[in-house]
Amino acid sequence: MRSTPDKATDFEKTSKPAPGPEHRRSFVIKAIALACGAIATLSPFAAGVWTYLDPLRRQSKASTFIRVVSLGSIPDDGIPRLFPIVSDRLDAWTGFPSEPIGAVYLSREKGSPQVKALSAICPHAGCFVGISAPSDCFRCPCHNSSFTLSGAMIQPSPSPREMDTLDCQIDESGQVLVKWENFYTGIATKVPRA
Amino acid sequence: MKLQKKQIVSSNSIGKQLLDFLDDRTGYRGALHELLFERVPGGARWRYVWGSTLVFAFVVQVITGVVLWSSYSAGAQSAWESVHWIQHEMSGGWLVRGIHHVMAQAMVILLALHLMQIVIDGAYRAPREVNFWLGLVLMMLVLGMALTGYLLPWDQRGYWSTRVATNLAGLLPLIGPSVQQVVIGGSDYGHLTLTRFFALHAGILPGTLVAMLVLHLTLFRKHGLCAKQPIRKPDAMFWPDQVFCDAVACLGVLAVVLGVILLPALRAMLEGRPIDPGELGAELGAPADPSQPYAAARPEWYFLFLFQFLKVFEGWGASGEFLGAILIPGLTMGVMFLMPIIGRWNLGHRFNILFTSSLLIGIGLLTAMAYNEDYVALWTDSSSFSDVKDLLEKTGNDPKKIAEAFDSDVQKIAAFNKRSHRYESFLRSEAFLAAVAQASVDGHRAIELAGRPERIPPSGALDLIRQDPLTQGPRLFEQHCASCHSHVDPASAQAKTKMSKASAANLYGFGSVAWMQGLLDPAAVDGPAYFGNTSHNNGDMVNFVKNDLSDTSAWSSEDIRAVIVAMAAEANVYDTGIPESDISLIERGRALISDENRCGSCHDFGINEVNPNMAPDLVGWGSREWLIGIITNPAHEKFYGTQNDRMPSFGVTTDGAIPRLSLSQIELVVDWIRGQWYRSRSSNPSAHHASEK
Numbered sequence: 001m002r003s004t005p006d007k008a009t010d011f012e013k014t015s016k017p018a019p020g021p022e023h024r025r026s027f028v029i030k031a032i033a034l035a036c037g038a039i040a041t042l043s044p045f046a047a048g049v050w051t052y053l054d055p056l057r058r059q060s061k062a063s064t065f066i067r068v069v070s071l072g073s074i075p076d077d078g079i080p081r082l083f084p085i086v087s088d089r090l091d092a093w094t095g096f097p098s099e100p101i102g103a104v105y106l107s108r109e110k111g112s113p114q115v116k117a118l119s120a121i122c123p124h125a126g127c128f129v130g131i132s133a134p135s136d137c138f139r140c141p142c143h144n145s146s147f148t149l150s151g152a153m154i155q156p157s158p159s160p161r162e163m164d165t166l167d168c169q170i171d172e173s174g175q176v177l178v179k180w181e182n183f184y185t186g187i188a189t190k191v192p193r194a
Numbered sequence: 195m196k197l198q199k200k201q202i203v204s205s206n207s208i209g210k211q212l213l214d215f216l217d218d219r220t221g222y223r224g225a226l227h228e229l230l231f232e233r234v235p236g237g238a239r240w241r242y243v244w245g246s247t248l249v250f251a252f253v254v255q256v257i258t259g260v261v262l263w264s265s266y267s268a269g270a271q272s273a274w275e276s277v278h279w280i281q282h283e284m285s286g287g288w289l290v291r292g293i294h295h296v297m298a299q300a301m302v303i304l305l306a307l308h309l310m311q312i313v314i315d316g317a318y319r320a321p322r323e324v325n326f327w328l329g330l331v332l333m334m335l336v337l338g339m340a341l342t343g344y345l346l347p348w349d350q351r352g353y354w355s356t357r358v359a360t361n362l363a364g365l366l367p368l369i370g371p372s373v374q375q376v377v378i379g380g381s382d383y384g385h386l387t388l389t390r391f392f393a394l395h396a397g398i399l400p401g402t403l404v405a406m407l408v409l410h411l412t413l414f415r416k417h418g419l420c421a422k423q424p425i426r427k428p429d430a431m432f433w434p435d436q437v438f439c440d441a442v443a444c445l446g447v448l449a450v451v452l453g454v455i456l457l458p459a460l461r462a463m464l465e466g467r468p469i470d471p472g473e474l475g476a477e478l479g480a481p482a483d484p485s486q487p488y489a490a491a492r493p494e495w496y497f498l499f500l501f502q503f504l505k506v507f508e509g510w511g512a513s514g515e516f517l518g519a520i521l522i523p524g525l526t527m528g529v530m531f532l533m534p535i536i537g538r539w540n541l542g543h544r545f546n547i548l549f550t551s552s553l554l555i556g557i558g559l560l561t562a563m564a565y566n567e568d569y570v571a572l573w574t575d576s577s578s579f580s581d582v583k584d585l586l587e588k589t590g591n592d593p594k595k596i597a598e599a600f601d602s603d604v605q606k607i608a609a610f611n612k613r614s615h616r617y618e619s620f621l622r623s624e625a626f627l628a629a630v631a632q633a634s635v636d637g638h639r640a641i642e643l644a645g646r647p648e649r650i651p652p653s654g655a656l657d658l659i660r661q662d663p664l665t666q667g668p669r670l671f672e673q674h675c676a677s678c679h680s681h682v683d684p685a686s687a688q689a690k691t692k693m694s695k696a697s698a699a700n701l702y703g704f705g706s707v708a709w710m711q712g713l714l715d716p717a718a719v720d721g722p723a724y725f726g727n728t729s730h731n732n733g734d735m736v737n738f739v740k741n742d743l744s745d746t747s748a749w750s751s752e753d754i755r756a757v758i759v760a761m762a763a764e765a766n767v768y769d770t771g772i773p774e775s776d777i778s779l780i781e782r783g784r785a786l787i788s789d790e791n792r793c794g795s796c797h798d799f800g801i802n803e804v805n806p807n808m809a810p811d812l813v814g815w816g817s818r819e820w821l822i823g824i825i826t827n828p829a830h831e832k833f834y835g836t837q838n839d840r841m842p843s844f845g846v847t848t849d850g851a852i853p854r855l856s857l858s859q860i861e862l863v864v865d866w867i868r869g870q871w872y873r874s875r876s877s878n879p880s881a882h883h884a885s886e887k
Contacts, residue, residue, distance in 0.1 A: 060381040091384035099484035126361040128487035141489035156509030188512040
């Protein structure tokens with residue numbers, strides 16, 4: 001065991017490059033060795049990283065208006081009610097024909113044909129906001145962010161912004177369509193996810 | 195005898211020869227000697243065991259992890275399903291999964307102990323700085339594995355907790371959104387989130403951990419053990435003195451882990467309850483469902499302090515969340531990385547000890563606060579808030595009215611506000627506990643459904659839940675029916691208040707003998723459980739029951755009984771409540787119903803002829819088809835026709851719009867009302883009987 005390092009130093013002593021063309025040759029060999037080794041190991045690594053980052057290059061489908069309910073199904077008492085968003089969904093290689101992909105709170109003021117749509121996802125950290133019956137407000141079950149029934153913040157709240165409104169349309173046959181979007185959470189402004 | 199001895203000698207010598215050969219070619223004796231005969235300055239001590247227990251815990255995680263891996267399938271339609279298989283079908287699966295789950299938690303505790311010992315003993319100081327940093331990296335890797343492992347069962351808890359965790363990662367400056375997208379494998383959670391989390395959990399993180407651990411142990415050996423000063427005892431050898439302590443400690447860790455898993459079984463045994471091994475070890479909740487709210491979402495207990503920490507920044511807006519989730523945890527880790535440098539000064543060492551202890555105490559406090567907030571309702575008497583509740587209800591939480599109630603006495607108002615604040619926390623806790631209970635019910639139902647003889651469909655267990663009347667019925671009823679109808683056991687405590695708030699009949703036990711009995715009871719028919727709160731409260735049916743049926747000369751009690759039983763037989767719900775002795779009455783009841791001088795004068799029953807708009811058709815009354823029909827369109831001439839009160843047509847629309855409920859949704863509500871859902875034999879011994887019916 002002990003003789004090994006001695007041998008190595010002996011070897012290093014004897015193989016110390018001489019100046020001149022011999023030295024140049026040694027440098028070239030070292031450079032080529034390093035280059036070959038680097039290319040050999042780094043190319044699969046780079047290919048791996050490239051593929052691993054595939055989700056960054058994948059554009060999600062542009063958000064579209066989805067038919068949710070008929071206007072008549074939303075009582076005009078100003079109290080938001082939760083309606084499932086049913087749509088075709090793609091999960092990587094699996095395609096789901098019309099299944100519930102999320103839910104939206106819809107409300108309507110007395111006699112008003114206007115519908116207000118609020119995303120059920122808390123803008124704080126993304127939990128599912130519920131309606132708290134006794135105090136008539138929205139409350140997130142995670143970090144206690146509270147919102148009025150129109151989605152405004154009830155202070156003090158850990159949430160950085162009020163509940164996210166979703167664009168809403170009512171077509172000629174009285175169907176309520178909601179633009180289904182997800183937003184980044186935890187920031188003061190409402191930025192849709194790409 | 196002689197021969198035997200000779201044989202032993204020769205086999206001994208063969209063995210020795212073999213080992214000699216092996217040693218000559220590999221030098222294993224030297225290596226083993228190197229490994230075992232490390233000098234322990236000042237002798238073996240129990241305080242040095244934590245590192246070894248951590249290595250032991252990691253080895254256990256690798257063993258159990260590989261076994262779990264062998265049966266696990268990362269995919270949105272197979273993850274929950276395969277974990278269910280491991281937990282409830284594989285022999286010993288619950289034990290291996292339980293050990294993996296509990297040992298992960300033990301590892302977090304051991305990490306804290308190891309860190310504390312290193313800091314107190316000053317083992318991070320020169321020349322051991324790099325090894326301390328390696329230790330911190332190892333700690334983060336272990337926490338990363340804990341975080342990624344939580345998602346893998348793809349149940350509601352893991353799903354919603356992971357959404358929060360990845361959303362917080364998205365707050366990292368500049369790279370946040372990209373990191374989030376790469377980690378969850380796109381913009382939405384699904385297959386790729388699972389495959390990526392699994393690759394992290396079982397590949398990238400443990401692979402890195404092994405590499406770091408090798409370096410950590412190599413450096414540990416290079417520098418030797420950092421002995422606790424002052425040294426009072428003579429030095430000892432790692433083998434056997436310290437190995438003895440380490441081995442006992444490892445056994446202790448395993449005993450605790452097994453104890454945590456098996457304690458519920460012991461309790462069940464002592465209480466004489468049957469033991470279901472699938473219930474032991476790690477829990478499996480209902481399958482992840484992005485469209486189903488989950489109000490019981492909490493991270494694992496060792497991340498609860500971070501969860502609670504976010505609540506500290508109420509009212510800080512976005513900067514609060516960034517501070518709580520990114521900046522302060524980041525700075526804390528930063529200080530820990532600087533500890534070896536800070537510790538060069540004696541005062542610095544004291545600072546490090548103080549910093550680490552206050553950090554651990556702070557974590558402990560935040561964790562206790564989180565638990566207290568969630569469970570405070572368990573140890574608080576709700577009646578102690580009855581005055582607060584009354585006043586809030588009376589004033590409608592209007593600050594002006596509250597002030598009036600206290601004659602604008604500032605002190606009294608402040609005291610009341612404080613108490614109403616506490617009452618709110620109490621309500622929050624109650625809601626959380628209810629959510630936990632509901633999550634447990636949903637989880638058990640999912641497991642019951644997955645255990646059906648037909649097993650899980652290719653579309654996954656979530657599909658089973660979405661098509662389960664017992665799960666979906668109450669939700670749909672709550673959303674679409676409960677604003678008018680109640681569904682409450684008349685014998686229960688809240689029945690009276692719930693029924694009085696309803697404007698239509700109580701549908702609990704609809705179609706059963708008991709329900710029908712109430713309808714034909716003159717004292718109940720115009721009560722809130724039947725027609726009392728509807729426009730029919732003074733209608734023909736109510737008058738008939740109150741006047742004609744009370745006339746014993748026209749209707750003997752046996753006739754009424756026969757009609758009740760015949761109607762229940764028409765409905766044939768799961769729990770009809772028809773006693774064996776009354777089956778003979780059915781035919782007589784059917785004759786009375788179709789009798790044109792009795793029920794048949796208004797109701798159609800197949801053979802009699804009546805004006806269709808008079809009263810609901812009683813052919814197949816309460817049956818699946820009948821109920822689907824009346825919910826689809828109660829104003830159809832077969833049902834209430836022109837006399838329909840306020841009940842909407844849920845299944846048809848006049849203007850070609852989408853109806854309020856799809857046929858499959860109506861079917862779910864109907865099957866739930868009729869009690870027709872899957873029951874496993876263990877959950878209900880009469881299930882077999884039901885399927886025969």
